[in-house]
Amino acid sequence: MSEAICQENIDTKLDCGYACRKRCRQVTPMSATQVHIVLERLCNLLRVEARAQGAAQGLLPVQLEVLHYLSQCNRYSDTVQSVTEFLGQTKGTVSQTLKILENRRLVRKLPDAADRRVVHLKVTPAGRRLVSKFVPARSIAEALGLLPERDADRLAQGLAQLLRAAQQANRAKTFAACKSCRFNQVVDGAFRCGLTGEVLSAADIELICREHEYPAVR
Ligand code: SF4
Numbered sequence: 109m110s111e112a113i114c115q116e117n118i119d120t121k122l123d124c125g126y127a128c129r130k131r132c133r134q135v136t137p138m139s140a141t142q143v144h145i146v147l148e149r150l151c152n153l154l155r156v157e158a159r160a161q162g163a164a165q166g167l168l169p170v171q172l173e174v175l176h177y178l179s180q181c182n183r184y185s186d187t188v189q190s191v192t193e194f195l196g197q198t199k200g201t202v203s204q205t206l207k208i209l210e211n212r213r214l215v216r217k218l219p220d221a222a223d224r225r226v227v228h229l230k231v232t233p234a235g236r237r238l239v240s241k242f243v244p245a246r247s248i249a250e251a252l253g254l255l256p257e258r259d260a261d262r263l264a265q266g267l268a269q270l271l272r273a274a275q276q277a278n279r280a281k282t283f284a285a286c287k288s289c290r291f292n293q294v295v296d297g298a299f300r301c302g303l304t305g306e307v308l309s310a311a312d313i314e315l316i317c318r319e320h321e322y323p324a325v326r
Contacts, residue, residue: 143270153247161242167208170197172242174205175214179231179239182286182315184304186228190318194283214238272322282320287313290323 138146158169165172177194178186185194192202206229209215214235220226231239252260275282286292291302292313299308303319 154245157245157247158242165238167212168205170195170201171205171208172239174202175209175231175235176239176243178215178229179236180316181283182312182317183228185283185316185318186230187226188229191229193281193318209235281318282322283316283318284320284322285314286317286320288322289317289320291319291321 155169158172162169162172173195174191177191181190181194184190188199188202188206191197191206192199195202197205206215210217213232216230216232218228218230220228252263255263272282272284274280286301286308292308293300293302299310299313300306301308
């Protein structure tokens, strides 16, 4: 019974292994299959919502994704190559997407001050306003609002842990916030990147980075 989807599950209409308030059985830890099913359904919800929101703005979900990525990445990660790595898309698809975002004045290109061969992709104020309309997704925000604060915090931490473990298992780039990077140093009270040697601001360390690496677990 625990592996079957149950219409009596008054919380989720999912398999009875989930936390159903009817308590027909003891709840056991979720298996990898159960976690997979839940994530698949959540991703499906997000995809449907992104499609609808994108359509209302005349944009495709992938265009919204690129916009969102660029709105949260740092200056080492706002290039075509980084977007390609983050999304796992081909360079051609990303270039097409960027052309549309540029034409819509949601993104603009800016040559690097030190190396003119490098082009940074900056989200315009209009682009940031658009991102704030679809992140967080309404369904996620509403669902979290229904949970007690402690449960919502625990859930967020658990999901972050799961993502980190999955990235480790796949040897994938982490693209996480600079403040959790092993190269992030504090020198004379200022943040500094141990890779580039550059000073980082308080805002910089909140951004995600393509060079990010978690410290080794002891
Ligand atoms: S400290 Fe890490 S995350 Fe931050 S800028 Fe340097 S490499 Fe990127």
